[in-house]
Amino acid sequence: MSELRLPPGPVDLRGLPSDATPGFTGDKADGQEALAALGPELADLQERLFAEGTTGSHRRVLLLLQGMDTSGKGGVLRHTVGLIDPQGVRITSFKAPTEEERQHHFLWRIKRALPEPGIVGVFDRSHYEDVLIGRVRGLAEPRTIESRYGQINDFEAELARDGVVLVKCMLHVSADTQKERLAERLANPEKHWKFNPGDIDERALWPDYRAAYEAALERTNTEIAPWYVIPADRKWYRNLAVGWLLRDALHGMNPQWPRADFDVEAQQRRLEQEEPVS
């Protein structure tokens, strides 16, 4: 889905569609069907990667999800990541850093959460929070924030050298869509637990968050770890588009079933000729 790839250069999020469905002409029902149809392909590719990981390969995937509140990171986890075998997935949700985490470099907790070889790691928020809320809320000195973009690029380049295929997705919703989704949460008692009055306070900072996203996207949109901006006003398209990107990443890795490191026919004979077991 190269159409979703953010071109290099300055980023203007208001100029990027949040309600389009690039690469797909069907409606919601078609989109949900297309996602379900991706399931077997994703499952096959993921299992191959997992198998490869048992034989010394360092290759793995890291799907990184960023986006404003209600942009649907949880929905992608449930509907898209949920298509693949949970044994092969490692999800980490990054909250506000703990006391211990704050005493370390901002990448410390990130490095501890990297997927093992053969695994599809998923970050629900990530080190980008340290140049997003970190910048908007002034959680560090401006020059510290400033230094982080380069540190992130160095870190991601290092990951790529170590076999990590990074898929960085920004789930792009409009402020109006966020407002609708917050209103839905308030209207449905089964969703009250997802709402926090602070969510409305954060909306007042929307332009600041937008600017922080624009800076982060521009400065970390590297050749080796590009950004994808996913129109996310339509949940079904958002889920499908991330599915495509995950499929493309796995497909590009072309993981292979490991060859047997034993004599298959000899083992077949052993099994045939064993003493009765019960």
Place this chain on the structure above:
Amino acid sequence: MSELRLPPGPVDLRGLPSDATPGFTGDKADGQEALAALGPELADLQERLFAEGTTGSHRRVLLLLQGMDTSGKGGVLRHTVGLIDPQGVRITSFKAPTEEERQHHFLWRIKRALPEPGIVGVFDRSHYEDVLIGRVRGLAEPRTIESRYGQINDFEAELARDGVVLVKCMLHVSADTQKERLAERLANPEKHWKFNPGDIDERALWPDYRAAYEAALERTNTEIAPWYVIPADRKWYRNLAVGWLLRDALHGMNPQWPRADFDVEAQQRRLEQEEPVS
């Protein structure tokens, strides 16, 4: 599914069916459909439990899977556990203990892997390995092994007091089914990576493993943490039966959506009356 609950007293695994389908009269296709139909109910219950966990409740589920090689622990993870939102699941696969783990009490690594409140934890193998392979392979002194049954019961009672609902499943396959499944792995190059010549050596110890399972099942089949023995020769039934048990456990907990701890109407007004955002 009380039919699957192991009755108290001595256990004779050869007398327990491995190819039956208790509680279900349909065929494979019906069983797969029934499992898929469980999905929404499981997802709803799991999300309620998760929501409850955000409000101070300590309740969680621990699904514990044991069984001989090829009994299908991985299949249950993929097909049954895979039905629920991966954000609410924590799977731990216990391998042979590491150097560090061997230097600690056998429950040390288990305690570190317990699910957080609101989470469905899944153990693929567990502390029971320490009275199964531990006994068969003589990995500890007989009196040490002997002491573990009581320690396990004490530990599980403590978990129950701390809000953990334990679902202990023994996936029961016959030796013949295992042989067929090993032969399938050998016949299919895509499955060679799952095969190890040592798997055939282990089969020679089948009666010892059976005796170890029988002792473990009998001695840890407590009121508060009973065992379920799942006929597992038919993969579809095994997946469905574990789904039922998970559903029953969650249903019995009756998790409730948390009530809003804020004034819903006041927040609705705030959202309505906010300054335009973009």
